[in-house]
Amino acid sequence: MAKKFDVKEKAKDILEEALDREAVDVLANISREMQQIFSENPEPSRPDVVRIVTDYFSNDGKSEQFIANWIDTAEEHCRSRGLREEDQPKAMLSDLGVFRFMNFLMEKGLTDDQVNIVLRGAVQRANDEEKG
Numbered sequence: 001m002a003k004k005f006d007v008k009e010k011a012k013d014i015l016e017e018a019l020d021r022e023a024v025d026v027l028a029n030i031s032r033e034m035q036q037i038f039s040e041n042p043e044p045s046r047p048d049v050v051r052i053v054t055d056y057f058s059n060d061g062k063s064e065q066f067i068a069n070w071i072d073t074a075e076e077h078c079r080s081r082g083l084r085e086e087d088q089p090k091a092m093l094s095d096l097g098v099f100r101f102m103n104f105l106m107e108k109g110l111t112d113d114q115v116n117i118v119l120r121g122a123v124q125r126a127n128d129e130e131k132g
Helices: 002-018 021-040 048-058 064-080 086-105 112-132
Strands: none
Touching: 002 064, 002 112, 021 086, 048 086, 064 086, 064 112, 086 112
16 A cells, blocks of 8 residues: 555656646646546447547647547557457547646656656546545
């Protein structure tokens, strides 16, 4: 348990050191947007995910090829994790959230190691909240 606590604390320290208030607000906004997507699509189908991902990346100025590659990679990642086909769309939406967080943190200058620690801390926090 101490190790899990250390990851959350280290993640918090990294964010506090590296990000200003505006950046924290952006991360909170990403989280709210992803929560809204999940509440509006509690059992998304593959076409739902393709639409959501395409809309997001199109609005972000990404090319059709980038979007197609991202979707293919997300699907491959789901299969490699052994997810059942019906669970894959939800996992792909989750991957979109992770991608958005990682991309933003990297734009803010965090290293790969720092981003990984932050994401591990976020996962641990979510797991702790889920357990009550």
